[in-house]
Amino acid sequence: MLTTVLNFAQRVAEISLLGGIEIASVALIVYYIFAKTRAPVIIAGLFPNLNLSYRTSYLSKINNIRSDLLVTLRSSNEPKTQNSVAHGIGTQNMLELTPQSGQKPFKKLLDWGVLFPYVAQVMRSEKFEYRQVTEIVHNDVVLKHAIKQAAELSLREQRYAKNGHRLLTRSASGDQEGQTEEDEKVGISYQAILRKQEQRAISILKDMGSTLNNGLLAFTSWILYKLLPCFLSGVVTNTKQIEMLKTATERSPGTPLIFVPLHRSHLDYIMVTWILTNNDIRSPLVAAGNNLQIPVFGGLLRGLGAFFIKRKIDPVEGKKDVLYRAALHLYLTHALKQGHNVEFFIEGGRTRTGKPCMPKGGILSVIVNAFMDGSIPDALLVPVSVNYERLVDGNFVREQKGEKKIPESFSKAISGIWKALKSNYGLMRIDFNEPYSIRELVNSYNKIAREDGNMAKVYKPAARTLQHNQSTSSLYGTDVVCEEHRNLIESISRQVVFDCASATSVMSTNALAFLLLTRFRNGAEEQILAESLDDLRNSLYGCKDIGFSGESSQILAYACDLLGSGLVTRTRDENGRLVIRAVNSVESFIELAYYSNMLTPHFALSSILMATFHSLLPEAENKKEARVSRKKLMDTALENCQIYRYEFILNKPTQVLESLLHKQLDDLLISGCIRSETVPDDLPNAAESRRLAQSLAADCLDDDDVNDDYLHVRNGEADEPQLLFASETLQQQRYICEVLAPFAWTYVTVAQSLQILHRNSMLESAFISFVINDLSSKVKRGSCIYAESISTDSVRNCLKLLEKWSVIEVCNQQGMRLISLNTLYEMSRESLNTIVKKIDAIVPKFNSGYFNVTP
Numbered sequence: 009m010l011t012t013v014l015n016f017a018q019r020v021a022e023i024s025l026l027g028g029i030e031i032a033s034v035a036l037i038v039y040y041i042f043a044k045t046r047a048p049v050i051i052a053g054l055f056p057n058l059n060l061s062y063r064t065s066y067l068s069k070i071n072n073i074r075s076d077l078l079v080t081l082r083s084s085n086e087p088k089t090q091n092s093v094a095h096g097i098g099t100q101n102m103l104e105l106t107p108q109s110g111q112k113p114f115k116k117l118l119d120w121g122v123l124f125p126y127v128a129q130v131m132r133s134e135k136f137e138y139r140q141v142t143e144i145v146h147n148d149v150v151l152k153h154a155i156k157q158a159a160e161l162s163l164r165e166q167r168y169a170k171n172g173h174r175l176l177t178r179s180a181s182g183d184q185e186g187q188t189e190e191d192e193k194v195g196i197s198y199q200a201i202l203r204k205q206e207q208r209a210i211s212i213l214k215d216m217g218s219t220l221n222n223g224l225l226a227f228t229s230w231i232l233y234k235l236l237p238c239f240l241s242g243v244v245t246n247t248k249q250i251e252m253l254k255t256a257t258e259r260s261p262g263t264p265l266i267f268v269p270l271h272r273s274h275l276d277y278i279m280v281t282w283i284l285t286n287n288d289i290r291s292p293l294v295a296a297g298n299n300l301q302i303p304v305f306g307g308l309l310r311g312l313g314a315f316f317i318k319r320k321i322d323p324v325e326g327k328k329d330v331l332y333r334a335a336l337h338l339y340l341t342h343a344l345k346q347g348h349n350v351e352f353f354i355e356g357g358r359t360r361t362g363k364p365c366m367p368k369g370g371i372l373s374v375i376v377n378a379f380m381d382g383s384i385p386d387a388l389l390v391p392v393s394v395n396y397e398r399l400v401d402g403n404f405v406r407e408q409k410g411e412k413k414i415p416e417s418f419s420k421a422i423s424g425i426w427k428a429l430k431s432n433y434g435l436m437r438i439d440f441n442e443p444y445s446i447r448e449l450v451n452s453y454n455k456i457a458r459e460d461g462n463m464a465k466v467y468k469p470a471a472r473t474l475q476h477n478q479s480t481s482s483l484y485g486t487d488v489v490c491e492e493h494r495n496l497i498e499s500i501s502r503q504v505v506f507d508c509a510s511a512t513s514v515m516s517t518n519a520l521a522f523l524l525l526t527r528f529r530n531g532a533e534e535q536i537l538a539e540s541l542d543d544l545r546n547s548l549y550g551c552k553d554i555g556f557s558g559e560s561s562q563i564l565a566y567a568c569d570l571l572g573s574g575l576v577t578r579t580r581d582e583n584g585r586l587v588i589r590a591v592n593s594v595e596s597f598i599e600l601a602y603y604s605n606m607l608t609p610h611f612a613l614s615s616i617l618m619a620t621f622h623s624l625l626p627e628a629e630n631k632k633e634a635r636v637s638r639k640k641l642m643d644t645a646l647e648n649c650q651i652y653r654y655e656f657i658l659n660k661p662t663q664v665l666e667s668l669l670h671k672q673l674d675d676l677l678i679s680g681c682i683r684s685e686t687v688p689d690d691l692p693n694a695a696e697s698r699r700l701a702q703s704l705a706a707d708c709l710d711d712d713d714v715n716d717d718y719l720h721v722r723n724g725e726a727d728e729p730q731l732l733f734a735s736e737t738l739q740q741q742r743y744i745c746e747v748l749a750p751f752a753w754t755y756v757t758v759a760q761s762l763q764i765l766h767r768n769s770m771l772e773s774a775f776i777s778f779v780i781n782d783l784s785s786k787v788k789r790g791s792c793i794y795a796e797s798i799s800t801d802s803v804r805n806c807l808k809l810l811e812k813w814s815v816i817e818v819c820n821q822q823g824m825r826l827i828s829l830n831t832l833y834e835m836s837r838e839s840l841n842t843i844v845k846k847i848d849a850i851v852p853k854f855n856s857g858y859f860n861v862t863p
Contacts, residue, residue, distance in 0.1 A: 101242040102283060103233070108132035126233040130226040134288040141342040142217040145335065146210065148342070154334035155209050159202040161330065166196050205331060212335045215301070216315050218293050224311035225285050232282050239400070239428045242435045243279065244555070249440040250287050256388055256443050257289060264344050264384065265443065266375055267292055269392035270364055270508045271353035273401045274300070275436075276394055280351060281312055283438060292349035295371055297357070303418045313351075315339065321370075340374045344384050350375065354501055360404040361801050362605035364509045366654060367501035369494075376497060379446050388443035391504050393512040395555065395606065397434030398570045403599045408799050410780040434570045437513045437555045446500075453499055456662060499661040506657045509609050513555035519544055520567040520576070521603035524590045525796065526746040531589025534578075537564055552610060564588065575600055594787060594795040601750065601796035608747055612656050613649075613672045615747040616850070620645045621682060622745065622859070623849045625733055635685060635730040638673070645669055648850050653812075654805040655751055680737045681744065685730035742859060745852040750794035752851040754802040757783050757792075758810070759844045762829065765816070766837070769828035772807070772818070779803050815843055 109125030109132075121128030145151060236243060257265065269276055277300075281291045296314040300306060310316070317336060321329055343350065354372065355365035378384050401424070407413050414420065523540050524531075532540075538560040545554060556563055568576045568588060575596045581587050590600055624636045624644060646666060649658055659665045676682045734741075761779050764770070770778075780800060786792035807827070810816045816827050833840045853859065 098247060099244045100247050101244055102286065103237055103240070103243055105286070106233075126230050129233070129286060130229040133226070133229075133286055135222045136290045138220040138222070138291075138348070139346045140217070140219070141339060141346055141348075142213045144342050144346070145338045146213055148338050151209060151334055151338055154331050155205045156202070158208075158331040159198065159205045162201050162205065163196070163198055166201070209331060209335060212332055213339070215298070216317070216335065216339060217310075218313050218315040219311050220291065220293060220313040221311060224308075225281070225291060228278065228308070228312060229282060229285055232278070235429065239431055239433050240436055241432070243283070244435055244437045245283055246439060250283075250289075252442065253284075253289055253390070253440055254287070260386070260388065262347070263386050263388055264347065265290075265292070265349040265388050265390055267349065267351040267390045267392050267440075268354050268372075268504050268508070269351065269394050270505070270512070271355050271358045272394055272396060273358065273399060275400050276353070277309060277314060278312055279394070279436065279438060280392060290347075290349050292351040293343055295350070295352035299416050302416055302421060305418070305421050315343075337374050337377075340371065341378050341383050344375065344378050344387065354504055358401070358404075360407055360602075361799060362602035363608055364505050364657065365801075366657075366805075367498075367505045369497040369501045372501055372504075373493070373497045376446060376450075376493075376500070379450075386445050386447045388445055389449070389500070389504060390443045391441040391508040391511065393437075393439040393441065393508050395437045395512050395515055395518070397436075397515045397517050397555075397567075398432075399602070400428055400433050403602065405595045405598045408598050408801065409594075409784075410777050410800050432570065434517070434566075435515065435555065437515065439511050439513060439553070441507055441511045449500055449503075450496065452662065453496060502657050503660050503662070506660050509657070511553070512606060513553040514548060514607065515603075516556045516563050516567040517570055517603045518606040519556075520564060520571070520588075521600045522607045524576070524588075525597070525600055525604045527743050528588075529590070529793070531587050533581075534561060534564060534586040534588055537588055548610075552607075571600075571603075594784070594798060597795035598798060601799075609656050609658075611744065611747045612652070613658060613668060614676060614744050616648050616652070617641070617645050617669060617672055617676060618681065618741055618744040619748065619752070619850055619852050620648050621731065622741070622852065632733060632735055634733045638729040638731055641673070641731060642666060642669060651755065651809065651847060651850055652748070652751070654808045655802065676744075679740070680734055681741050683732040683734045685732055738859065742852075742854065745854075748850070749852050750797040750799075751802055752847075753786075753792050753794050753797040754779075754783065754799055755806045755809075756844070756848050756851050757786070757797075758803055758806040759847045762810070762815070762833075762840055762843070765827065765829045766840075767834065769826045772825040772827050775807075775827055776800055776803050810843075813843070815840075 106125045106129040108130075109121045109128040121132070253265070267280055269280060277294055277296060281294065285291050291313055294309075294312070294314045296309060296316050297319050298316045299319060300309060300314070301316055306316075318332065321332055321336070340350070352371045354367045354369075356368040357365070359365050375387055379387055519541055520537075523537060523544065527540055528537060541560040541564065545560075548554060565578075568578050573591075575591055576588060577591060578586060578588050590596060621636060621641055624641060625634045626636075646669065649665060649669075652658070659668050673682070677684055758779050761775070761782060764778065765775070780798060780803065783792065783798045787795050787798065807816065807818075811818055814830050815833055817830055818825055818827050820826075828834075829840070833843070
C-alpha cells in the first residue's frame with residue numbers, strides 16, 4: 009500500500025511545469041465560460057437539487073457591470089440582442105447560426121439539439137478524414153536524397169574548418185580512401201554527420217507537422233461559439249459566397265481549395281477554419297509562423313490545422329537550408345495529394361498599415377509546381393478578405409515608430425485574451441471571393457504573353473518535367489528556377505492580393521477614420537460629417553461592399569464608441585453642436601491611419617492623377633485658364649505610379665494600367681474636379697458617351713481586334729485634348745490629394761535623407777531610424793502635418809524602390825544589411841537631387857500654387 013502511494017506521489021511530482029500551465033489554462037477558460045454565460049442558471053434549471061445559490065450574487069454583479077456595453081452576451085439558447093448597426097443585406101452572422109441544431113425531421117419529439125444547440129451544431133456538422141502526411145514525407149526518397157545532400161555539404165564545411173586552404177585538393181574519385189583516413193585523423197565522421205542530418209529531418213517534420221483532427225475542431229467550435237460573443241458583436245459572412253464554395257467542392261471533389269486571406273490579426277488563423285467547419289466544408293491546413301509555437305496555444309493551433317514554418321528559412325544569409333526546403337516542399341505537395349485544403353497568408357505576416365502588403369510567392373510556387381509536375385490535376389485559389397471594425401490585436405503604433413516588436417509569448421497571449429474578453433470589437437467580416445483555377449490562370453497568362461509577342465514568358469507544363477531528385481535545393485521545387493516561372497508566380501500572387509483588397513468590405517470605423525484623415529483633420533460637426541459619410545457611401549456604391557447600413561449619424565456614433573476616446577472625441581462646442589475630431593497625438597493618427605488605409609487603394613489612382621495634374625499646372629496670371637494636355641498628364645501619371653510600385657498594387661497583371669488611369673480621369677471629369685476644353689458645356693454626357701463608345705466597341709468587335717489602349721490612342725491622335733483647372737471644386741480636389749499625401753511625405757523624406765550616405769555606408773536599420781526621427785521632427789515642428797507619415801513600412805518600401813532604380817546598393821555582411829549610394833549618385837550630387845525632385849513632384853503643395861486660388 010505504501011509503495012502504491014509513493015508511486016502515485018512520484019507520478020504527480022513528475023508533472024512538468026508546462027503541463028501544469030496547460031491544465032491551469034484549460035481550467036481558466038472553462039471557468040470563464042461558466043462565469044460569463046448563463047450556464048449556472050441552465051444547470052440549476054435542469055438539476056434543481058443542486059445548490060448553486062452561492063453563484064447568484066456574483067453573477068448579478070457581472071450582469072450589472074456588463075449592462076452598459078454595446079454588445080450583450082448571448083445566452084445558451086436565446087438570440088443575441090440586435091446590434092445598433094446592421095451588417096447588410098445578404099449576409100449572415102455566424103454567431104447566431106446553428107443549422108445543425110433544433111428539431112430535425114423524422115426525429116423523436118424531444119430532440120436534444122433543441123436544448124443544446126451549440127453542442128448539436130459541432131457534433132452534427134460533417135466530419136472529414138484528415139490524413140497525416142508527416143510519415144509519408146519521412147519515407148519519401150526525395151527527402152532521403154536531401155538528407156544525403158545536406159550531410160555532404162556539412163562534411164565539406166567541416167573539412168574546410170579543419171584543413172583551411174588545403175580543402176578538397178583530392179577529387180572524389182581520385183583518392184577517396186585517403187580523404188577518409190584524413191577525416192578520421194581530425195575527428196570527422198561522415199556516418200555521424202549523416203545520422204545527425206537524419207535526426208534533424210525527423211525534428212523538422214515533428215516541429216512542422218499538423219495534427220488536424222475532428223475532435224479538436226468540434227471542441228474549439230463550441231468554445232468559440234461561447235467566447236466570441238464576449239468581444240465580437242458578430243462574425244459576418246455572405247450567404248451566397250458560402251454556397252459558392254460548396255458548389256465548387258461538389259463540382260471538383262478531388263481538387264484542393266487554396267484559401268489565401270489577407271492577414272490582419274492572429275484571430276485569422278482559426279476564424280476561417282471555424283466558418284468552414286460549421287458550414288460543412290473541409291478545414292484546411294494553415295501555414296503559420298513558428299513564432300506562434302508557444303505553450304498551449306501552439307498545440308491548439310496545430311490540432312486545428314496549423315503547420316509551422318520558420319520565419320527565416322535559411323539561417324545563414326546566402327546559404328540555402330537544403331534539408332528544410334525539401335521537407336517543406338514535400339510536406340505541402342503530399343498534403344495536396346492526400347486531398348487536404350490549404351490556407352496561407354500571401355503577405356507573409358500581418359499588415360502593420362491596414363493596407364495590403366506586397367505578396368510573397370514561396371508557398372504559392374510550391375502549389376503551382378504541384379500542378380505543373382502532375383502531382384495534382386488542378387487547384388482552386390480562393391482569395392479571402394478579412395476585416396474588423398476594431399482590430400483585436402491592438403495596434404502596431406510601436407513598430408511604425410521604429411520600436412522593436414514584442415515577441416509572442418504565453419503570458420502575452422493570456423493577457424491579450426483576457427483583455428479581449430472584457431472589450432468590444434464590433435463586427436468581423438469575412439468574404440470568400442470567387443475561386444479560380446490555377447490551370448485557367450496559367451492559360452490566361454500564356455495567352456497574354458503570346459498576344460504581346462513575348463514568347464519567353466509562355467509557361468508550358470508539358471515542356472517542363474520536374475526532376476524530383478533535384479527538388480531539394482529550392483523552395484520553388486527545382487534547382488533552376490526559370491524566369492518565366494518567377495513571372496507566373498508574381499502575376500498570380502499580385503492578382504490574388506488585388507482581388508482580396510478590392511473585395512474587402514468597408515466597415516464603419518474605416519469610413520470614419522478615412523473622413524477624419526482626408527477631409528476633416530481638424531474635426532467637424534456631426535451633421536457635416538454625416539453628410540460626408542453619405543457622399544462616401546454613394547461614391548462606393550457598386551464598387552465596394554459596405555459592411556454596415558443605417559442612418560449615417562447613428563453609424564458615426566457607433567464607430568466613435570468602438571474606436572474609443574483614445575482615438576476620437578465627441579464634444580459639444582459653445583453652440584451646443586456635437587463635434588467629432590481625431591485626438592491630436594502622433595499615436596492616434598498612426599492608429600487611425602490603419603483603419604483609413606483600408607480605403608486608400610480604392611482612391612489611389614484618382615489621388616495620383618489629381619496630384620500629378622496640380623504639379624503640371626503652369627504658372628500663369630489667370631490661373632483659371634491654366635491647362636495641361638491629356639497626353640502629358642497620362643505620361644506623367646504613369647511615371648508617378650511607378651513610385652508607388654512597392655506601396656500599392658494598382659492593377660491586375662491582366663489589366664492595362666493606362667486604361668485604368670483613363671477611366672479614373674473620366675470620373676474626375678464627370679465630377680468636375682477637372683474641366684475639359686473640348687466640351688465645356690456638356691462634360692458629363694461627353695465623358696459618359698466616350699465610355700459607352702468603348703463598351704459598344706468591345707461588344708461588337710472580337711477581343712483580338714479591340715482594346716482600351718487602341719481606343720484611347722485613336723481618340724487622342726487627331727488633337728490632344730486640353731484639361732483645365734476647375735476652381736469651383738478646389739476643396740474636393742484637395743480631399744483627393746490628401747489620400748496619398750502622407751505616403752508622399754514619407755518618400756520625399758527618405759530621398760532627402762540619402763545625403764547622409766554620401767561616401768558612407770550605413771546599416772539599413774540605422775538609416776530607417778534616422779528617417780523616422782527626421783519625420784518625427786518635421787511633424788513636431790509642423791512642417792509636415794501628417795503624423796501618420798511616420799511609418800517604417802513605407803520607409804522600407806521606398807528603399808526597395810531606390811534599390812530598383814539603382815540609386816542605392818544593398819549588401820549583406822554577417823547577417824546585417826548595409827546600404828550605400830550607387831557609384832553614379834556617389835560621384836554626382838546633382839544626380840541625387842534629380843531623384844529628390846522626381847519624388848517631390850508627387851507631394852501636394854497645399855500652401856502654394858493653385859490650392860490657394862479663390863473659387
